[in-house]
Amino acid sequence: MKADRKQISTARGVALVRAIEMTRPEADRASSDPYAHRFVNPLTVQFMRVVSALGINRLTGIEEMMNFAMARERHIEAIMSRELRDGTRQIVVLGAGFDTRSYRLPGAAAVPVFEVDHPVTQAAKREALRGVVDPLPANVHFVGVDFDHDDLGERLRAAGYDEGKRTLFVWQGVIVYLTREGADRTLAFIARHAPPGSAVVFDAIDSAALASSGATGLRFFTSAMGEKVTFGIGLDEIVPWLQARGFRDVDIFGHAAMQRAYLGRRPIAAGVYIATARVA
Numbered sequence: 001m002k003a004d005r006k007q008i009s010t011a012r013g014v015a016l017v018r019a020i021e022m023t024r025p026e027a028d029r030a031s032s033d034p035y036a037h038r039f040v041n042p043l044t045v046q047f048m049r050v051v052s053a054l055g056i057n058r059l060t061g062i063e064e065m066m067n068f069a070m071a072r073e074r075h076i077e078a079i080m081s082r083e084l085r086d087g088t089r090q091i092v093v094l095g096a097g098f099d100t101r102s103y104r105l106p107g108a109a110a111v112p113v114f115e116v117d118h119p120v121t122q123a124a125k126r127e128a129l130r131g132v133v134d135p136l137p138a139n140v141h142f143v144g145v146d147f148d149h150d151d152l153g154e155r156l157r158a159a160g161y162d163e164g165k166r167t168l169f170v171w172q173g174v175i176v177y178l179t180r181e182g183a184d185r186t187l188a189f190i191a192r193h194a195p196p197g198s199a200v201v202f203d204a205i206d207s208a209a210l211a212s213s214g215a216t217g218l219r220f221f222t223s224a225m226g227e228k229v230t231f232g233i234g235l236d237e238i239v240p241w242l243q244a245r246g247f248r249d250v251d252i253f254g255h256a257a258m259q260r261a262y263l264g265r266r267p268i269a270a271g272v273y274i275a276t277a278r279v280a
């Protein structure tokens, strides 16, 4: 039961950041999620706004991580839209948590979407969306998986995943909590069970940046959300790492590019990046 609470709280932590972002004027937001408030306590949102106004988030480095989370949200949303336009015929959202893009993005309703997460997190999501996104779209399939114990491929196939269809795998806010072996297992599944041209997008942190004192805020932020970040991949090794696992066309979108594209003067954590790659 303890593990179940932990899984929900990391999903809720990201939803909280989205809900706080929604309190900014629309023109100042890096991204927008009209459903984010459904997953969080409004008092927590207000409390976090006061903490932020007092400058505490900036001092602790939490603000840089929250800004990263919102730039990541926007960038991955843009990649989802691009892939849908370019002929993706299936989306798999790994560790979907309280992400609601599958219900909102133009074009997403036209393809099967598999939201993979712990069944306990999924039950909380259904409950929060009751009466708002109701009924849930018929193209969205909830695939209950415990990544530590279940076979992802078996569960996906049982839910209707088609190995012959070009697929986009969205893996947002998950890899940093895994072991290297856990990340390898999922990449191996994608490389072997999705056709060439299929894509994966995930965010990660450079291992040297993670080990540095500059990552104190990140460690604090993720511990406060329920689970500490433990896994980084060096910016110098990420491209060969993905190529060796059956991927090509690796694109790395770094923290400076994210800040320029989505955040203006808002600070962002150093060493974070978003990787996109195609099955070779």
Ligand SMILES: C[S@@+](CC[C@H](N)C(=O)[O-])C[C@H]1O[C@@H](n2cnc3c(N)ncnc32)[C@H](O)[C@@H]1O
Binding pocket: 007, 008, 010, 011, 014, 015, 094, 095, 096, 097, 098, 099, 116, 117, 118, 121, 145, 146, 147, 148, 171, 172, 173, 174
């Ligand atoms: C930080 S949240 C990210 C959620 C979502 N991708 C987002 O960006 O809002 C990590 C997600 O991984 C899921 N997760 C963590 N450990 C898991 C496990 N062992 N089995 C299944 N899901 C797990 C949690 O339930 C949670 O939804």
